[in-house]
Amino acid sequence: MINVEDSIIIHRPIGEVFAYVSDLTNAPEWQTGLLEVRKTTAETLGIGTQFTFIRKFLGRKLEASNEFTEYTPNKVVTFRTTSGPISVEASYLFEVTPEGTKVTCRMEMQPGGFSRLAEPLIAASVKREMRAEFGYLKDLLENPGETVLL
Numbered sequence: 001m002i003n004v005e006d007s008i009i010i011h012r013p014i015g016e017v018f019a020y021v022s023d024l025t026n027a028p029e030w031q032t033g034l035l036e037v038r039k040t041t042a043e044t045l046g047i048g049t050q051f052t053f054i055r056k057f058l059g060r061k062l063e064a065s066n067e068f069t070e071y072t073p074n075k076v077v078t079f080r081t082t083s084g085p086i087s088v089e090a091s092y093l094f095e096v097t098p099e100g101t102k103v104t105c106r107m108e109m110q111p112g113g114f115s116r117l118a119e120p121l122i123a124a125s126v127k128r129e130m131r132a133e134f135g136y137l138k139d140l141l142e143n144p145g146e147t148v149l150l
Helices: 014-022 024-029 113-142
Strands: 002-010 034-039 050-057 060-072 076-083 086-097 100-111
Touching (some): 002 113, 014 024, 014 076, 014 086, 024 034, 024 050, 060 086, 100 113
Antiparallel strands (some): 002 100, 034 050, 050 060, 060 076, 086 100
């Protein structure tokens, strides 16, 4: 099992940060390995909302789906994979700070098959990507209209 956690302070109001991050269709703008995200349910964002995504990870293209299992505006959004090669549960937690908004991502991954042998490599890669991607997210939200280089 792989557990990864990281946080960042974004100098923007919590409502803006939550709205942007919780709409996973925005994720390819700040997550380097994410090629495409499609919302596959018609309702507004909330528990039960589903997405399909295509990600490039460790040189491979992976398609998977996920579903929101927890959704409290301006507090937390949690989702888990419902299909794909790796079982993932991830949460974004949001807190008001004097500087703006603290975003914490907690991710638990359960690789299957041969991927289990690569758990240490996968964990190190995910940690590096999460740190870099939080930097892209911060730049994107604090400097709207500027191009963020992924």
